Amino acid sequence: MKTVIIATENKGKIKEFKELFAEKGIEVQSLLDLSFPDEIEETGSTFEENAIIKAAALADYYQKPVIADDSGLEIDALDGEPGVYSARYAGGAKNDDANMEKVLENLKGVEESDRTARFVCVIAVVIPGQNPFTYRGTCEGLIANGKTGTNGFGYDPIFYLPEYKKTMAQLLSEEKNRISHRANAIKQLMTNIDEVIG
Ligand SMILES: O=c1[nH]c(=O)c2ncn([C@@H]3O[C@H](COP(=O)(O)OP(=O)(O)OP(=O)(O)O)[C@@H](O)[C@H]3O)c2[nH]1
Numbered sequence: 001m002k003t004v005i006i007a008t009e010n011k012g013k014i015k016e017f018k019e020l021f022a023e024k025g026i027e028v029q030s031l032l033d034l035s036f037p038d039e040i041e042e043t044g045s046t047f048e049e050n051a052i053i054k055a056a057a058l059a060d061y062y063q064k065p066v067i068a069d070d071s072g073l074e075i076d077a078l079d080g081e082p083g084v085y086s087a088r089y090a091g092g093a094k095n096d097d098a099n100m101e102k103v104l105e106n107l108k109g110v111e112e113s114d115r116t117a118r119f120v121c122v123i124a125v126v127i128p129g130q131n132p133f134t135y136r137g138t139c140e141g142l143i144a145n146g147k148t149g150t151n152g153f154g155y156d157p158i159f160y161l162p163e164y165k166k167t168m169a170q171l172l173s174e175e176k177n178r179i180s181h182r183a184n185a186i187k188q189l190m191t192n193i194d195e196v197i198g
């Protein structure tokens with residue numbers, strides 16, 4: 001079976017990458033399967049920069065093609081926050097519940113029509129000796145007034161999809177994997193996947 005290395009330690013992302021790549025008969029190896037020795041600092045100011053930083057760190061070390069996902073939530077009423085800081089919005093350790101509480105607090109009193117937001121997923125591909133390239137997928141929705149649903153990860157319980165009348169966390173994984181920002185970016189990546197898995 002062909003294998004692709006993904007420079008992530010986020011279990012929610014890994015599950016979705018495994019599901020979406022399994023459909024193509026490709027196995028996924030993540031930072032949870034490898035013994036990469038360093039902590040990767042996400043010092044970029046865009047999803048593209050951070051995704052390239054993560055993929056390049058592993059591609060340099062293993063001398064193999066590597067992909068990475070940098071993603072997050074952009075809320076229009078908060079000028080695009082939490083954006084690249086989505087994982088650590090409430091500070092310190094990554095805590096999905098604290099992050100969602102902070103978003104809900106910051107949007108108190110904001111009317112439904114002004115609660116527009118999108119998930120963004122940028123996938124970077126770094127092949128040793130070549131210029132990196134990226135793919136960007138998005139998914140539009142609204143920030144709900146509270147949390148609903150238990151599937152998915154991150155901000156999914158407060159991300160409402162008017163078309164489905166459900167939050168992202170109420171969708172089955174098959175449904176999320178058809179419409180999500182990550183699914184959208186992976187679809188674009190698949191057009192070039194032979195280069196990445198050699
Ligand atoms: O509800 C959500 N559904 C999603 O589908 C989703 N995708 C991303 N996010 C949020 O954005 C952060 C990414 O930050 P991020 O790209 O730096 O990843 P991370 O730090 O969690 O792991 P790594 O890949 O860097 O190892 C994550 O932690 C989440 O809070 C999502 N939230």
Ligand SMILES: [Mg+2]
Nearest residue numbers: 010042070087
């Ligand atoms: Mg991260």
